[in-house]
Amino acid sequence: MTNVKINSVAKNYGQVSVLSDITTQFPEGSFTSLLGPSGSGKTTLLRIVAGFVTPDSGTVSIGSRNVTNVPVWARNIGMVFQSYALFPHMTVRENVAFGLARRGIKGAEARSQIDRALEMVRLPGFGDRKPKQLSGGQQQRVALARALVIQPSVLLLDEPLSALDRRLRQEMQVELKRIQRETGLTTVFVTHDQEEALALSDQVAILDRGQIVQMGVPTDIYEKPKTRFAAEFLGDTNFLTGTVSARIVTLSDGTAIRLADAEVAPSDGQSVTLAVRPEKIRIVEGVADAEPGLNRLQARVTAVIYAGAALTYVLTASDGTPFKIFAQNTTGTIIPEGAQVTLTWEPKHTILLQDQA
Ligand SMILES: Nc1ncnc2c1ncn2[C@@H]1O[C@H](COP(=O)(O)OP(=O)(O)O)[C@@H](O)[C@H]1O
Ligand SMILES: [Mg+2]
Numbered sequence: 001m002t003n004v005k006i007n008s009v010a011k012n013y014g015q016v017s018v019l020s021d022i023t024t025q026f027p028e029g030s031f032t033s034l035l036g037p038s039g040s041g042k043t044t045l046l047r048i049v050a051g052f053v054t055p056d057s058g059t060v061s062i063g064s065r066n067v068t069n070v071p072v073w074a075r076n077i078g079m080v081f082q083s084y085a086l087f088p089h090m091t092v093r094e095n096v097a098f099g100l101a102r103r104g105i106k107g108a109e110a111r112s113q114i115d116r117a118l119e120m121v122r123l124p125g126f127g128d129r130k131p132k133q134l135s136g137g138q139q140q141r142v143a144l145a146r147a148l149v150i151q152p153s154v155l156l157l158d159e160p161l162s163a164l165d166r167r168l169r170q171e172m173q174v175e176l177k178r179i180q181r182e183t184g185l186t187t188v189f190v191t192h193d194q195e196e197a198l199a200l201s202d203q204v205a206i207l208d209r210g211q212i213v214q215m216g217v218p219t220d221i222y223e224k225p226k227t228r229f230a231a232e233f234l235g236d237t238n239f240l241t242g243t244v245s246a247r248i249v250t251l252s253d254g255t256a257i258r259l260a261d262a263e264v265a266p267s268d269g270q271s272v273t274l275a276v277r278p279e280k281i282r283i284v285e286g287v288a289d290a291e292p293g294l295n296r297l298q299a300r301v302t303a304v305i306y307a308g309a310a311l312t313y314v315l316t317a318s319d320g321t322p323f324k325i326f327a328q329n330t331t332g333t334i335i336p337e338g339a340q341v342t343l344t345w346e347p348k349h350t351i352l353l354q355d356q357a
Pocket of ligand 2 (some may be wrong): 044
């Protein structure tokens with residue numbers, strides 16, 4: 001069993017609290033992304049799992065073993081950093097062999113394990129090259145081979161793709177996912193790229209100022225953000241504020257927005273913040289009736305961003321709130337700036353946030 005358990009972990013640097021009371025689990029064989037803005041504590045959390053940083057309090061367990069006081073080399077962890085950290089004077093083979101030598105694995109056994117690792121990252125035949133004779137993507141594959149060759153029980157990746165250009169990054173995302181599936185390794189992946197996190201992960205943890213503010217499967221994280229921070233950090237969102245009464249939220253101009261049936265409505269009279277994703281909203285020109293059961297909001301177009309296949313409408317809602325919607329260019333007709341429009345969406349796409357309005 002190689003699930004990773006983090007229990008009440010806290011870390012301060014001087015007076016600064018970098019992680020406060022983190023309790024979470026990375027299940028065996030799962031791919032978890034730690035997603036958050038720069039400085040939110042992602043690297044620190046990863047380094048605590050690896051053993052490079054000791055928490056001030058709390059424990060880290062790998063499988064059934066409490067490793068909080070176990071040194072890095074005895075944790076059996078493979079780690080890949082943003083900077084590939086390859087030894088420039090060594091060949092690819094020598095770089096990959098590095099971790100094996102420290103474990104006393106040499107000769108034919110080491111050779112076959114190195115070959116296997118280089119095949120895994122699709123670099124067989126590159127063993128005699130030096131890092132500078134490789135592209136950025138290939139260097140990162142070598143770093144990955146070096147992490148995999150020791151047959152770790154956990155793979156930790158700290159923004160390994162962020163130095164690559166967009167095309168290479170997408171290629172490596174596919175490779176990473178393949179390798180993770182083939183090896184079944186419990187993997188923790190740090191990124192500040194939301195799409196990368198959604199595309200690769202079984203679960204995503206969103207960090208904000210040293211705390212995990214939400215964790216779940218990608219669809220829940222995107223469709224059901226709990227806070228304004230989570231909704232804004234992951235994707236585009238519109239926010240509305242109003243007052244609740246009998247599961248209806250009334251905006252300042254009197255527009256009534258119905259909450260999803262599944263939503264536990266707060267008590268009447270409370271101010272709340274709602275979120276609606278821009279792609280969930282339909283737009284028609286003019287003041288139109290909504291189909292029964294849909295939420296409806298009047299707005300005015302303030303700008304149209306034409307991108308060929310899709311359009312972004314920037315709007316001002318009838319209560320004065322800035323709004324944004326994405327529309328597929330199915331009809332070829334563009335609603336002009338200044339037009340009065342009607343927006344509709346299903347109540348189930350109205351997200352009730354937990355923040356106080
Ligand atoms: N060794 C250190 N000494 C002092 N402060 C640190 C140290 N490492 C990280 N920090 C601080 O901790 C916070 C979180 O850093 P980090 O974990 O690297 O965040 P992230 O990886 O999410 O960008 C930052 O404010 C950073 O400046
Ligand atoms: Mg970092």
